[in-house]
Amino acid sequence: MWRRGGQVSTERTRCGEPRATDAGKWMVIYGWVDRRRDHGGLIFLDIRDTSGIVQVVVNPATAPSVHDALQNVRLEWVVRIEGELRLRDAKNINQNRETGEVELHATACSVLSQAKTPPFPVNEDSEVDEKLRLQYRYLDLRRTRLQRTLKARAGFINGLREAMNEQNFVEIETPMMVRATPEGARDYLVPSRVFPGSVYALPQSPQIYKQLCMVAGFDRYFQMAHCMRDEDLRADRQPEFTQLDIEMSFVDEDDVFAALERTIAYAWHKSGFRGSIPTPFPRLTHADSMRRFGADKPDTRFGMELCDLTEVARTSGFRVFAEAVAKSGMVKALCVKSGADMHRTHIEGELTDVVKGLGAKGLAYLWNTADGWQGHIVKFFSEADLSAIGDICGATVGDAVLMVADRSSVVSAALGALRNHLGRQLHLYDPERIDILWVTDFPLFEQDEATGQVSPTHHPFTQIHPDDIDRLDSEPLSVRSRAYDIVINGREVGSGSIRITDPVMQRRVFRAIGIDDDEAQRKFGFLLDAFEYGVPPHGGFAAGIDRLVMEGLGEENIRDVVAFPKNQQAQELMTMAPAPVDDSQLKELGIQLRRPRA
Template sequence: MYKTHNCGELRAEHDGKKVILSGWVNQWRDHGGLVFIDLRDRWGLSQIVFNPEHEATCHETATRLRNEYVIKIEGIVHHRPEGLANPNMPTGAIEVIAHAIEIINPAKTPPFYINKEDTVDEALRLKYRYLDLRRQRMQRNMLLRHNVILYMRNFLAKEGFIEVETPILFKSTPEGARDYLVPSRVHPGKFYALPQSPQQLKQLLMIAGYERYFQIARCFRDEDQRGDRQPEFTQLDLEMSFVDQDDILTLTERLMTGIVEDVSDKKILHKPFPRFNYPEVMERFGIDKPDIRFGLELKTLNDLVADCGFKVFSNTINNGGMVRGINAKRCGTYSRKKIDELTKFVRQFGAKGLAWLIVGDGDKPHRSSFIKFLKPEIVDNIVKHLEGEPGDLLLIVADTAEIANNALAKLRDEFGKRLGLVDDDVVAFCWVIDFPLVMWNEDEKRWDPSHHLFTAPMDEDITFLDTDPSKAHGKQHDLVCNGYELAGGSIRIHQRDIQEKIFDLIGLDIEEAKDQFGHMLEAFEYGTPPHGGIASGIDRLVMILAGEPNISEVIAFPKSQSAADLMAGVPTPVMEHQLNDLHIRLQT
């Protein structure tokens, strides 16, 4: 027997109890006479005392312990003597006086501290991930992740959902991200693809009559990494039949609210979650995934500066662009150097430059990169429109709508942080709906779905598909939280003719469509219920709830930026005969 108790549960009421504990030596303190160790298991720490006057051989063994040794001890729980309790430890009222010890396994000195929160080189953490995972931070994150997923399963089961697994080996389609491919041994020259999401399969489950499906689904996308993107990640994927968009939103909102309030210590800023339509969110924040924990909203200046005489502004407007700005409150103290850095900042998002104005006060005039080109009343209007008060820094970008919005949205995030407007104890959810169904792809000269090609158009917009597709809206919904896209979904098309129309619109000819999606089209003809769903990024959700900056902190075995596993050295070359089996010859 290894344990009668765990190391985190012993309290004063266990006084006098004989216990067996097993775990890792978190810290070892040899006082020459007495030896103390803090014994650690997943549940916590207990102090063990070895006294040479009581158990000489046991004490002798204890002097040979080192951190991270795996041991088993037997002993008696005692109240700690007067004044020696440790109020910082949950088990600090007691200690275990050991009378027997077994060293189950010694341990080398770890390459970094297990028992201290200390920054460690990322490559080292990943190489020794099993040691990194031993640390409190990671154990806490993994536990939180477990609780989030457990909550999801319980909640959805109660709501009548059933969990169904879908294939990992499935079909490659040219839509969306790059696929991870798996060559077939049995079918020379053919490949499986790892799913980017179980999209088609969950729709087929609706056609199959399951009505309410969910899955904790691993998804794979072979694209370059970011802090919130890994090549494989986990979604809560769900789909419902006989629902409209509001049903999905309401259910998701109840689920998210429950998770945040039950398993995290974060507070939800807005309940119910605000719903923005796409034009509104772009107008106010310049981006479809705004962090609404703070204001600093974008303002459009087109009307004020259309014929102002300053070519940077007026030409932009004449060419169909936008002049937009934000007010960086109280940043009028910024030096030229600091403003130049902001210019550099917006340039990385394609902006050609950054116009700025520091609001003056009475006898102190405005300082600005552009007012010398403008009439004073136009300057006053700009200041007024951006609600400039003395000491504010107004930042303006004139460019295409896309670039101006994006650059200012990123500036807004930056100033949200700089001005301390971002409360990390808060989660601010919002919905974004009424997306355009399709967006014009200038490079390919065709329409691309803004969500995916199974998204249903708004009923009243169906005629636009033939006349002016840009005017059609989709029954799409995104859930945004603290500036991250946390979930996305839609009501799906459930009629073959509309689905074919969309294929046609995005430039898939009927033969291609049949080749790639024939099974879907055919299925639609066998009694398809109206249906829709949503998929939530679990890694991102847990990251936000854990207060972590990166999803790899909430994934047990994440990949590095270059999509490698540094612990096992993945990916690896394979044996020649394996390639032969798969009918693959490598280019030299």
């Protein structure tokens, strides 16, 4: 408690708060020195806390002791300043700062903490080597960029939670140490001290538990769930991440979709994320998405959809195409508007590398020019073929047509990637635009091309599309499921499904992926048993919060929306985890490590 000028306050004023209307008040601020401007006599200090920055004036004539005390203050020192807030003269107002009309005239101060010179500038958002930023994450987090990001993230999560509560969802925490399941991603394991040789796993998702919550009668469950998967990282993938996990009873797709649309749209707009998202979200079937965009997570911010040239190619004189079709492959193309001026070296170099990287053997191209069709393969096509290609692709004079011939999976992957590449390179969309949609009717199974092994596309508890049940045994790979994804700007941000609750059907699906009844009982017996005691029909969803925040803020890397992220090798560079432990700890757990040879 302190007294001055008749006003009494025991409260800290946050640096971003003082306004002209507060002029004349005595206040105390705490914060970090953002900048100092020392005029020999007068010293100006910008003091920063998480709310903003305020200017402090230190006048040697009126407060000599304070001037002495702050003479040697450096950037990032932590200080307490007490003084009178005064209006600035009109000519000294700083328009660029919320607190720019006022300044605090210091009458007392103390240095709470000194600071070494930071390894990179904290008071500006300059580019800094990410290794350094991760190593000194607490300093990076102090910068305005990450301060803003983490606050926006918190606001978004608050919005999600509000919307969930408002819709009568019950927040339930599920265990972090669970039973390992061999399916799915690699598990992070936690050895048991009490049962030497046995381990827990960290959850890849709370899937089983949330379904058991449905059996338990909580008909609307949600959780901000942490999930861990020991797989290689990507720009949008961390080994641990956060999902808005949802499960609902007595529902179909429309109910799940409506709940999520309402929730995401509410939180999105409330937290001031960029763009705007419509409800309901558009829907696209998986088959249509693959056909039109070559991807199960299409970027619908721009057109340039895939064109099917298989029928032209079948009878064309271009043997590469005809043979691909004969081997039950296909030929598809992208029409690049005004692409006739694309340089040949660009197509044959960079663009060809893109499709080759996805398994295509090459990239064929034709230019539609004022002098007719041109390109390395034009001689293999009749006038009728060329005109058909032009019609199918909508390629008018000035356009280029880029073609890939191969198996359907390769064609889709190659052209899907090429389409994204060109979309970015040719600026085919507004970077601030947000496109959100459902992709529905995913295939129930997918097949490993190397081993032929069939596995669930989503997970083994996903219900079969009712129209496809009779093909489950005869043509399993053609069977659709009741699984769905949410996609934003070409990024998958969540997935879910309506679940199987019929034990007979569940056994059939297990058998289709090579799990017999005994094995099913062994691995998932607790779930199957639970379903014997009155299971409601149910379905749900898991939305990746990190990725939603990325899109909402326009960040291109997941590490920039996570407080303490890991690098590409899943190391945390600040604490240097993972790290070896004492032998005594291992001994207690009954385990011995096989260390790599030095």
